[in-house]
Amino acid sequence: MSGRKYFGTDGVRGTANTDPMTADIALKVGMAAGRVFIRGTHRHTVVIGKDTRLSGYMIEPALVAGFISVGMDVVLVGPLPTPAVAMLTRSLRADLGVMISASHNPYQDNGIKLFGPDGFKLSDEVEAEIEHLMDNGLQAALADPSHLGRARRIDDASGRYVEAAKQTFPRGLRLDGLKVVLDCANGAAYKVAPAVLWELGADVIKIGVTPDGTNINAGVGSQHPEALKAAVLAHKADIGIALDGDADRVVLCDERGNLVDGDQVLGLIARALKRRGQLAGNTVVATVMSNLGLETFLRREGIALERTAVGDRYVVERMREGGFNLGGEQSGHVVIGDHATTGDGLVAALQVLAELVQSGKPASDILTVFTPCPQRLKNVRVKDKALATALLTLPAVTEAVAAWDEKLNGQGRILLRKSGTEPLVRVMAEATDPAMVDAIVEDLCATIEAIATAQG
Structure with missing residues (x-):
């Protein structure tokens, strides 16, 4: 790059x-x-x-x-x-x-x-x-x-997509009696997503469906799931679905207001596909950002996890190379290769809704399939992308990372990377001890900020 x-x-x-x-x-x-x-x-x-x-x-x-x-x-x-x-x-x-x-x-x-x-x-x-x-x-x-x-x-382009999305939902299954809060982030799915759920029989409570050109992702959508949570609790809904501005991401919320990220969705869909003998290669592709808890859960289920660089297209590239049909990102990109060529938040949500209906259980019983390992991500903004790239290989930074890695002793992970779109260095750590996670992130961010300031 x-x-x-x-x-x-x-x-x-x-x-x-x-x-x-x-x-x-x-x-x-x-x-x-x-x-x-x-x-x-x-x-x-x-x-x-x-x-x-x-x-x-x-x-x-x-x-x-x-x-x-x-x-x-x-x-x-x-x-x-x-x-x-x-x-x-x-x-x-x-x-x-x-x-x-x-x-x-x-x-x-x-x-x-x-x-x-x-x-x-x-x-x-x-x-x-x-x-x-x-x-x-x-x-x-x-x-x-x-x-x-x-x-x-x-x-009729929107109608063509509505029909294609519905085709991914199991034949003979309906969403009758299910109250769903749907947050479309005032974005691209504001018409088609409610139509799909309504045509499948759901009682749809819509938010984020009044775009005005400037309110896309503004306090709504997968980046701001507080609105989804509040609506689910206020309407006593069975489940909440939040998409982002272009609807390739999804975040879910159970009936108790607990939010569920892309890692949990990946785990749930992977288990369902394996149960039906439809998980190609018994493998899921995720990025280096996906939680260790997902990897542990999949291993228990007899499913391998392959990691790629951050970016859903790198996930898709590995899926195509390996012949795998499920991959995604913690952020909510979920790619189901049997149905789509890229992340599709609505299609991913439909697979979860199918599991919900077939289980007969409340969302809180099925959405959280593993306990996440404590993880924290913090961004350090620097003057430009070139500096963000250079900081990752400076001895003072790599030595600080190595010192913390030694203390982790294999019981966690540290990941430093630059943003692909902004002048940011992203610092992520996860470990069984949340206090250590905080200490690692704060120390490494302070180190990077000090060096970046010294470099002007």
């Missing part, structure tokens, strides 16, 4: 109307990505979706202009979840898919995520090729006036 100018861990992302998230750069992304994916002599097509951010009105037409200028037709689907765009890219036999979203970030940010014709996120190598074209030779990519692309809108 070093030396990348535009792409981070999940596409291009930044503050709207500032570099790299400007209309000019969006235009170049469209031109370069279009050029890379024009292969063969057929009419080429790109599917473009977005979430509910105000800046989507700026980024979308810039991308459209870029793609059309190199001869690629554009299909616009409007506000839809990221996994819906991936699904439609495959369904429409398109050459490329684009989601305009900054996921769980506040409305001031936006991003551009790209999917290949197979519905999977692009590899680092293809993104590097697009980056190279953006700064070199775009003029040569321009189409002859007679070969410009065209743009059209598909009005």
Whole structure:
């Protein structure tokens, strides 16, 4: 990932109307990505979706202009979840898919995520090729006036995703009598997610379904589950589901107000798939951030855990390499390979709801499948991404980590990494002793802050 100018861990992302998230750069992304994916002599097509951010009105037409200028037709689907765009890219036999979203970030940010014709996120190598074209030779990519692309809108795109999501729910099973609080984060799923649950028979209490362009992820959604918890308790609901701005993450809440993260969801779905003989390779793929408790639980269930770098696309890459069908992140990205090519918060929630209905038990009895090992994550903000990268290998930092590792004596983990989108060093520790976890995190953060300050 070093030396990348535009792409981070999940596409291009930044503050709207500032570099790299400007209309000019969006235009170049469209031109370069279009050029890379024009292969063969057929009419080429790109599917473009977005979430509910105000800046989507700026980024979308810039991308459209870029793609059309190199001869690629554009299909616009409007506000839809990221996994819906991936699904439609495959369904429409398109050459490329684009989601305009900054996921769980506040409305001031936006991003551009790209999917290949197979519905999977692009590899680092293809993104590097697009980056190279953006700064070199775009003029040569321009189409002859007679070969410009065209743009059209598909009005039933949301209905297609609703049906696809419902198909992942067991046939013959319904949600009748189940009271569900659904928080859509004022984001991309604000129409489709309630429709899916309602059509399956649930009594749906909706929050976060009134987007105004600036309230996406604002005090609602998976990043702010307090709203979900309060609504579940106030309405005496059976379960709560919170998605993020582009609906590729999910956080759950049981009827008692206990919140459940992606690790618990992974554990629950893994056990259910193994019970049915449907867990490919008896393996789950997660990132280095997933809790040790998940690893211990899976081992007891006879399931292996493989870890990757942080980022759901790295999880998916390992799933594809190993032929596995379940993976995800503690943050709530859950990828069920039999149903989707990327994280899908709604589809993951549907699998949990199926287990809930079939068990006949309250959510509090089934959602928490293991006791998490005490874990803490703290961010240290530094002046720029280059410094964040450099700090990770400085002797003073590595020696401090080694000293704490020795004290842990194999009874925990320490992980330092840089953010892929912000100038942050993330410090994570977990151990059986919560006091030691706090001591490790505070000491390492203080060390990093002192060095960063000294470096200006």
